[in-house]
Amino acid sequence: MPKAKKKVKEVDWTADENFSKERSIIYVEHTTECPIFQIKAEECGVFFQERIPERQFQLVRNKNGKQAPRDGAFEIGISQNARTSVHELWSGLTKGPPRRDKFPNDFEVLVPDVQRVLKKFYPDKAVGISDDEEDHTDY
Template identity: 70%
Template sequence: MPPKRPGKKKKDVDWAADENFTKDRSMIYIEHTYECPIFQTKADECGTFLTQRIPERKFQLVKNRNGRQVPREGAFEITFSQNARTSEHLLWSGLDKGPPRRDKFPLEYEILVPDVNRILKKFYPDKAVGVADDDEEENEDM
């Protein structure tokens, strides 16, 4: 992990606070270990992918609770919430996967999109993107 530069302290933002909160900002929470730089790279890739894949939504990537969470050894978990005030839903866990290390990450982030859309549709049906009508039948069972 690169050394921290003095004077460049990252401001910890409370996204659920009234001054920062918006219903239109979905949260991507990733817990990743620091044992290898690829974990942080994959976390950044996931946030970038969802931002590009669903440009109609705003996403905020939060890694290891902005440094307040001590990640578990070998952890790479992706959770998602509609916004900062709704419940979190586990999208991916690489905790029990590996070795090899590559098994800890999704092969393609595209596999996360149906779950993201399901969560978006559950809370705000008009905010879901790219959800087919036949998915409505599946969500009614929940």
């Protein structure tokens, strides 16, 4: 008798018991045609958690399995929290072949857009920017 697939517990991040204004959501739609797409999705989630440690990030892949990904898709979006709109950061849908073109060369290129989305809600916090990276123009 074949072993049953382990069901991944789906978490509704918008539900009151799970919701946090401090948790930003990284949405990745990725095809399952090749394992590298899943690996890159995980790397993306880890990157933002390490790059901007003052925020919590939750990676949501293919809408927790509720979305059938499009062929060749590697799309990255972010929302300030689970109850705000999703802003597209990257689309690899029309990129490639080769397959490596579907992904950003370095997730660092997405940081300014993530900061813009986060600042929209918290303009007083320079999220993910160290003091030496901020613009200190004297007038």
